[in-house]
Amino acid sequence: MSISAPQSEPSPSTTDQLVAANLTYASTFTDPGMDARPVRRVAVVACMDARLDLHAALGLELGDCHTIRNAGGVVTDDTIRSLTISQRALGTRSVVLIHHTGCGLLGLTEDFRHELEQEVGQRPSWAVESFKDLDQDVRQSIERVRTSPFLPHRDDVRGFVFDVTSGRLREVAPG
Numbered sequence: 001m002s003i004s005a006p007q008s009e010p011s012p013s014t015t016d017q018l019v020a021a022n023l024t025y026a027s028t029f030t031d032p033g034m035d036a037r038p039v040r041r042v043a044v045v046a047c048m049d050a051r052l053d054l055h056a057a058l059g060l061e062l063g064d065c066h067t068i069r070n071a072g073g074v075v076t077d078d079t080i081r082s083l084t085i086s087q088r089a090l091g092t093r094s095v096v097l098i099h100h101t102g103c104g105l106l107g108l109t110e111d112f113r114h115e116l117e118q119e120v121g122q123r124p125s126w127a128v129e130s131f132k133d134l135d136q137d138v139r140q141s142i143e144r145v146r147t148s149p150f151l152p153h154r155d156d157v158r159g160f161v162f163d164v165t166s167g168r169l170r171e172v173a174p175g
């Protein structure tokens with residue numbers, strides 16, 4: 001950049017915009033007086049996908065559920081960690097698993113880890129958890145929850161595929 005370039009206001013970063021939006025939010029916020037236990041005693045495990053508005057799609061209100069999200073909505077050890085705390089310390093009983101059409105993980109393979117290792121010289125300890133068959137992956141996720149010895153409530157575990165073009169959920173029968 002040239003020294004004589006005119007000084008202009010730096011445009012606000014995305015994070016700055018979020019912080020500004022929070023000021024507006026907080027200006028009308030009233031304490032709902034809830035405790036930490038989800039009102040509807042449900043934990044939803046879903047993909048982090050930006051097109052998936054869980055509360056709107058499932059008719060959930062503030063305070064209703066725990067939301068556990070990651071790439072793919074897969075049930076990893078860390079997902080089990082959150083579910084265990086959700087059930088044992090905060091009273092949830094039902095588990096809802098949501099994958100979706102057009103997931104970014106559908107195009108990846110475990111080669112992703114190999115490529116990472118080539119690039120940075122270190123192999124990640126985590127699996128990519130990529131998949132080619134959505135329904136099969138939902139079934140695997142259901143099975144991982146149902147077989148976890150840490151979870152006291154494993155009788156109400158259901159899995160779905162959310163269609164990002166229609167907004168509809170389709171249930172996947174467990175394997």
Ligand SMILES: [Zn+2]
Nearest residue numbers: 047049103104
């Ligand atoms: Zn996804």
